[in-house]
Amino acid sequence: MNNYDIETVANKILEMILNHRPIPIEVSGRHVHLSQEDMENLFGEGYRLTKKKDLSQPGQFQSNEKVMLIGPKGVIKNVSVLGPVRNETQVEVSKTDAAALGINPPVRESGNLKKSASLIIAAGKSVIKADEKVIVAKRHIHMTPFDAKLYGVQNGDNVKIQTLGERSLIFGDVVIRVSNKYKTAMHIDFDEANACCYLKGMNAKIVK
Structure with missing residues (x-):
């Protein structure tokens, strides 16, 4: 297997991992x-x-x-x-x-x-x-250092995320906040929650 094939397989494996490791969404009133x-x-x-x-x-x-x-x-x-x-x-x-x-x-x-x-x-x-x-x-994602490495992001990065629900939408300009004191979760307010028809337990994924 050449280097290109190894990289392709690695990227597919990482994509599978991330698809099965969605980011929980929490609503902050x-x-x-x-x-x-x-x-x-x-x-x-x-x-x-x-x-x-x-x-x-x-x-x-x-x-x-x-x-x-x-x-x-x-x-x-x-x-x-x-x-x-x-x-x-x-x-x-x-x-x-x-x-x-x-x-x-x-x-x-x-x-x-x-x-x-x-x-x-x-x-x-x-x-x-x-x-x-x-x-x-500002909408943001609290993230552990481990998850930050997994998703390939750093503290202060701005990303786009897609909500995974009945009224899926993409939020842009979501800031990443990384700390070993955090638990990975995205925080949005009630205006944003209403826009995506938020339900408890809803998740999101980073889209690039």
């Missing part, structure tokens, strides 16, 4: 990450989040605490606070949420908050101003 300072301003000095349930990404959890988002045109109640606390407060909403609130947050990767949108966060009678803290999260 509106939520808030709080800094310790902002959490204490909302819930009291020395306050600690209380865990409701673990999320799919290791170490991340949904807390029992809820807040209200207040914008120029509307409010959204009972918004989940996710833990653990972060160095900086960050609010993630969909474009539909943003329209209801009357704000226009940019589509950004997590942590990129400069010149983002602002709103009010309330909990009970406590209120804080979240200046340049609001984004629409």
Whole structure:
């Protein structure tokens, strides 16, 4: 067998592996990450989040605490606070949420908050101003280093993915985020989930 034949066979084997190793899709609803300072301003000095349930990404959890988002045109109640606390407060909403609130947050990767949108966060009678803290999260794939090598991608790459469901579609500009702290999964918001008729357990594959 010559080198060309070996490469052809290897590529076919890799394609078979990837087709049987689809990427699970998870839908991320509106939520808030709080800094310790902002959490204490909302819930009291020395306050600690209380865990409701673990999320799919290791170490991340949904807390029992809820807040209200207040914008120029509307409010959204009972918004989940996710833990653990972060160095900086960050609010993630969909474009539909943003329209209801009357704000226009940019589509950004997590942590990129400069010149983002602002709103009010309330909990009970406590209120804080979240200046340049609001984004629409850019769709992304959390990926383990092993899976990144398997798929031939690196941290920060942008790829196209195809959803595998009744209303299959291709999402472009999906950022790859690689870490040994991650579990491989794609995250989209509810607007994107509605577009592809998302059902729990739906998967996706990278298309090149």
